[in-house]
Amino acid sequence: MNLSICKQRQKIAVDVDAVCRLIAATQLPSGEIPWSTGDKTDPWDHVEAAMGLTVGGYLEQARRAFIWLRSMQLADGSWFAAYRRGIPEDRTRETNMSAYIAVGVFHYWLITGDRHFLESMWDTVRRAIDFTVSHQRTNGEICWAISPQGKVDPMALLTGSSSIYMSLKCAMAIADELGMATIPWADAYKRLGDAICNRPYLFNMTKSRFSMDWFYPVLCGAVTGEMAGGRIKRQWKKYVVEDLGVRCVSDQPWVTVAESSELVLTLAAMGDMEKALIIFNWLSDHVFDDGSFWCGFTFPDMTRWPEEKITWTNAVVLLAADALFHLTPGGRLFSHAWWAENGHPG
Structure with a gap:
């Protein structure tokens, strides 16, 4: 494949403004960004949608999204798992969902250099990370959630823990920029990374059917170098459907645009731009008439499912495009080389 031609094609194929218009049109006046019009909102996907904006x-619109999240933070630093027009719908408090605000805030800072915004969000980020780290266990894994009744579920999830690893990395970078101490986080970060890399038995293995369990340890930067390459290669055929994209679950005929875009991000983070561009190219036909992207489709019948226009799916397409085409300084957010070169953890 001629990569320069592929790159040019994709710059044309992805209408950044159309995707952002979809997200912005779905956003409520409060700043909340539901999955789709009339749907629920969860903190993780809300942040992802803000990153796309x-x-x-x-x-x-992105600032309003972060301000809404700041206004909804609970006393312990967490958020509920789901809201609908600002009303809690699921009062579970997930560690992964709560920590992800650090990634969104750092991403906004990378693109805008807005120090006032960074300072205004620091206390929110600090409290969210403290909440998450407080649920780390002796071996380094982090409990995934607290039930509505206040009971800690001791189960740890590999995808969620990998996302927390990225959140910790971004939180420490924010703290470094603002001159704040993060020693407790650094220890938690190190132990979590060791668990992800060396103790797979600590995590719920029933989730290994999901492609995110395959690539998230690499996407977050816990697994790098030859280990990352080997991990991606070993299970490539299990999850990747040639010329279509990435399965959400290994044993189901359903390809999703979000997982495909996240694999693009993962490959770009590793520096494998050739494969990343090829997979990104597969997504270009899966768009609505308004230029926004499908959520997913079944194969071989190629039935679009679900029909809703999902905000966070469209947002991660933009993140993938940014990683490939360097649209903004935020395109380096997941790059293993960038984190290593800039003296940040990872």
């Missing part, structure tokens, strides 16, 4: 230059 930031890539597209919709900075006012």
